[in-house]
Amino acid sequence: MIDGIDRPPVVLDQGVWRGVLHLVVLGGIRAYGIEMRCEIYAAFDEMIYSIAYHGDSAGVYDGGVYVKEAECSALLKAYEEIDPIGRKPRHFSFVGSDHCYEALGFSEPTIREFHNEEEAYAWGPLRT
Known part of the structure; x- marks a missing residue:
């Protein structure tokens, strides 16, 4: 569903409520909300993420995928x-x-599409 957004999108943290992370993704005229029940989450500077090495098969991030799932990671193992x-x-x-x-959790995220950016900004755990 999230395909077709302009590169690079903007991802905004709308907060965590009762263990559910809420992110807004804005890309051109498209806007999405992501909900994910998670145990932990963190935000990293995009530059650090983009130039970091992500393993033998992944290499350096090329900017083409917005939602990725790790098959193995130090966080998963720990x-x-x-x-x-x-x-x-x-x-x-x-x-x-x-x-x-x-984000690390036990289910996959739920992605919803909004009609516009204003609708996306109004969405979130304490706004809806």
């Missing part, structure tokens, strides 16, 4: 080792032009 009931976590990245967000 969380698997400490989860008290042995669940398999999932590690997603949401790439924006200013910040890249990474």
Whole structure:
């Protein structure tokens, strides 16, 4: 659904409410909301994310994918080792032009499309 947005999109943190991360993705005339139940999340400067090496097969980020799921990562490995009931976590990245967000949880994100940027800005855990 998120294909077709202008590069690079802007990703905005709309907050976490009851363990659910809310991100807004703006790209040209398209606007999306991402909800993901997560255990942890972090925002990284886009420049650091783009020039960092992401493993043998991934190489350096080329700017072509906005939502990515890691098959393996140090974060996945660490969380698997400490989860008290042995669940398999999932590690997603949401790439924006200013910040890249990474989230670790046990389900995939839900992506919704908005009609315009104003509708996207009004959406969020404490706004809807």
